[in-house]
Amino acid sequence: MNHKVNEYIASQKEWKKELLALRKILSELPLQEEIKWGIPAYIYKNKNILGMSAFKNYCGLWFHHGVFLKDEHQLLINAQKDKTKGLRQMRFNSIEEMDLKIIKQYVIEAIENAEAGREIKPKRNTKPIIIPEELQKELSTNNELKNCFNDFTLSKQREFCEYISSAKKDATKHRRLEKVISLILNKKGLYDKYKNC
Known part of the structure; x- marks a missing residue:
């Protein structure tokens, strides 16, 4: 377990219980735990799979290539339609809303997708450089x-x-x-x- 993730969770007064529950199921999977972009990030074979974060009104997970998940339970949202291509979020307002078995299934599917090479490649910026x-x-x-x-x-x-x-x-x-x-x-x-x- 990454000590910086310990610090991140400890600093969250509102969502500590929920983050600990999510972290527990993530720790059971073959994921490397790090801090990236200031939040806990979970990596599989050098590929970003998901992040875990707490906000003012909710906590949750975001899947970097969540667009490829089947989402049979309709848990995923695209927080920025027309902007976000692959990222999908899973939001929770309380620990009672969390079905940890189902969440784990989504994470396993995300790992399988990474293993299969399903990912959205960022488009290269082809516009010319205009030097001021x-x-x-x-x-x-x-x-x-x-x-x-x-x-x-x-x-x-x-x-x-x-x-x-x-x-x-x-x-x-x-x-x-x-x-x-x-x-x-x-x-x-x-x-x-x-x-x-």
Whole structure:
């Protein structure tokens, strides 16, 4: 059992009993328990299967590729229709609502789906990278910056460019440019600090 998950559950005053019940059935399955995105995550053979979380009005599970589950008991919801392709949630308002045997069946089916390779692949962003004028000027006069920038993946390059371009005021663009230059030279992505939470 992961001690960070212990801490997460201990910090939940409202849903501790429910989270412990869910965790118990998850611990009986061949899942690796971690904290990802700030919540307990359950992984099977390096594939994200589901997450467990508590919110203000409910607690529950979300299945990363829940769209492939049969959902015979009609327990799954798509929290963001038209946005979410594969993710499905299972929400609970009390421990009495939980049928742990049925929940376990859903998790086993999710593991079987992962084993069979059923997953939604994220679409690659194919739109071209538009380097803002301010950054382009710096890249053309600083070879070290240019080489470091080119070492980043296209998605990270796009993040830097969009971060600068999305600023409305020139002063904000200038501040963002300075931040981006520092990150690039230190070989750090714009959102890297959030990836190890």
